[in-house]
Amino acid sequence: MYALLDTIATLPLPTDAQRLFHGRGGCYPGCEHLTLDYFAPVWLLTSFQPVAEDDLERIGAALAARWAVLAPDAPLNWVYQLRQEVKAETRVMAGSVPEPHVVSENGARFRVHLPRGLNHGFFLDMAEGRRWAREYVATRPGARVLNLFAYTCSFSVVALLGGAGQVVNVDMSDGALAIGKRNHLLNGLERGASFLPHDIFSSWGKITRSGPYDLVVMDPPSYQKGSFVAEKDYARLIRRLPDLLAPGGHALLCLNSPKLGPDFLQEQVASLAPGLVFVERLANPAAFVDVSSERALKVLVYRQPAPAQG
Template sequence: MQALLDAIATMRMPLDAQRIFHGRGGLYPGCEQWTLDAYPPVWVLTSFQPVSDEELAVLHEALSARWQALSPDTPLNWVFQYRHEVQADTRLMAGSVPDPQVVTENGASFRVHLLRGQNHGLFLDMAEGRRWVREHVAARPGIKVLNLFAYTCAFSVVALQAGARHVTNMDMSGGALGIGKQNHHLNGGSAGASFWPHDIFSSWGKINRSGPYDLIIADPPTYQKGSFIAEKDYARLMRRLPDLLMPGGHAMLCLNSPKLGPDFLQDLMQTEAPALSFVERLPNPPVYADVQPERALKVLLYKAPD
């Protein structure tokens, strides 16, 4: 646990939501179970293994000492989450959590919910993907975007901020899209955005009629029964891309599975949509460095022929 304690002792005052410590990457032996995230003004400490009350007390003292140095006139707010299998036990350990809570990233605002569920409303590891979308759209104002598995529509928010003409957000979860609508209103409104609470694989006709698109973003779950199973369903998605993309359009394909490396996506694309050319794999935020990069989040860019 020492590497985590060292990270706490040296961390700076966070302004944007961000990861502070990533033991899951294997760079800190003995700390593989731990992550620490900042969702200002709240810290979220997560363990993927059981933790004793004594360990939590040590971590509380470390967080308290550092917070006293960073912001002595404000209370420490922190949450502990223990994740096991598909469950998450979450506890407020000190202070309070704003309700509603809004955090920022690179000039955009997002609703988050830290005390319920495994996912908090904003995937911090996708920060570089959102940065790329912002820069890509800013260089091509007026483009049309399809955001598949949109969740809370963070990609849509940054695309519209950067000058997209329209973004279609599709996700089976109406609740997630509801938060997505709130995110748009936090950032100037939802003009130019559509929200479709549909199963993608039952909605190709509607998707086609709204296309073609200059940019398609696909950030599906790796395994979610009834929604998407990467080994089975990514091929079904890929073979649709050539007909949905404008000439010269781009596709961003995401995969967050430690068991499936980038070759899984690249081999499938070569089989299912060989006309699309590989551009690059986007880097992850440096804090997410992994001793085995193929295990980490994969964000691959492809381009349709001109």
Template sequence: MQALFDAIHSLTPAPDARRIFHGRGGLHAGCEHLVLDAYPPVFVLTSFKSLADEDLARIGEALQARWAEVAPGEPLNWVYQCRHEGRSETQLMAGAVPDPHVVTEDGARYRVHVLRGQNHGLFLDMAGGRRWVRAHVAARPGAAVLNLFAYTCAFSVVALQAGAGRVVNVDMSAGAIAIGQQNHRLNGVEGGASFLPHDLFKTWGKVTRGGPYELVVVDPPSYQKGSFVATKDYARLMRRLPDLLAPGGHALLCLNAPELGVAFLQDQMRELAPSLQFVERVANPAAFADVSDERALKVLVYAAPEIE
């Protein structure tokens, strides 16, 4: 685990939520099961296999020693989550977790919950996608945005901060949508946002009537039984995109499935939405470097044709 200890020994305080160590990227032999994140003022260590008590103790000692150096007098707060054999167990190892727990990213504020569940309320690997949306909408003030699989609505927050005219957020989890509404209030951007806590595939009428949209964000789970399975359901979305987009509009297609490469999206888009042109792949944050770009998070931009 030396690579993890090296990352701990070089960490410094920073205001924004971020990844500190990304063993899952496969670049650090022997650490492929380990991830360390900062959700200030809390560090979250995640292991995808069981850790021995002595290893946990060593990690805790390393965090404590480094924190005493860079933040003297400040308490160390850290949480450990073990995800193994389809189960997850989370425990507070030191300090405390604020309630409510609010973190920042690029000036936006988000509610997070690091002591329950595997998804903490803000996907740190999507920071590049949120920055792309912020810049894209800032250049198109007043844009109408459709945010599919909105989760806690981070894309909506940054779009409205950047000047979007309205954002329609769709997610079948009423609980996630409720946190999304809190995120809008936290950032003072309630106006212009609407929320549909529905199954997208049963809500096409409402979604279509709200269009057309200058930007459609598609960020589904790769596999969620009863909700979305990328290998069969992504195609159903792609067929709809040309009708949802305004002339010259853009779609941001996201996929976090290591077993599915970029071609999974590009080949289907050529077949199912041939009028949309590939523009670029948005770079992932440097902290999420991966041994293979094909395994890493895919965030692709497509554009609809302008009116001739």
């Protein structure tokens, strides 16, 4: 736990939501179960195994000491979440959590929900994917974007802020899309987005009718029982890509499974959509350093070639 305490002792005061300590990456022996995030104005400590009460007290004391330096006139707010398999137990250890709780990233604003459930409404590890998408559409004003497994629609928000003309958000969860709609309003985005609560594997008709797209974002769960299992279902997505993409369009393929490396996606694209051209693998945010690039989040960019000019 000393690596975490050392990190806390020199913490900056971030303005954007971000991870500050990533024990899950395996770079800090003895801290593999711990992460520390900042969702202003709240620190979130997450553990994937139980933490002794005296250790929680030491972490709380370290946060309090650092906070007294960073923001001596503001109360310390910190939350501890214990995650075990598919369950989460969350405790407010000091201060409070605002409701509604709105955080920022690169000028965009998003609602988060720290006290409830395993997912907080905003995935910090996808920051570089959102940055890339926003910069990409900025070079293609009016771009049409398809956001599959949209969750709370952060890709849609940044695409529209970057100048996209239309984004189609598709997700099975009405609740997640409802938060996504609020995220658009938070950013003054009242036009340009549609929200489709839909199981893509039941029918592609509604999705293909709005295409082809200049950008397709595929960010599915790696495993969600009864909904999506990457090993067998990602192929069904990749097979559709050539028909979804406009000539010269790009796809962002995301995979967050420690069991599957980038070659899993690359081999499937080579087999099922061989016309697509690999562009690059995006780097993960620096805080998400991992001993294995194979195990870390994979975000791969592919391009649909434009027809040759005669």
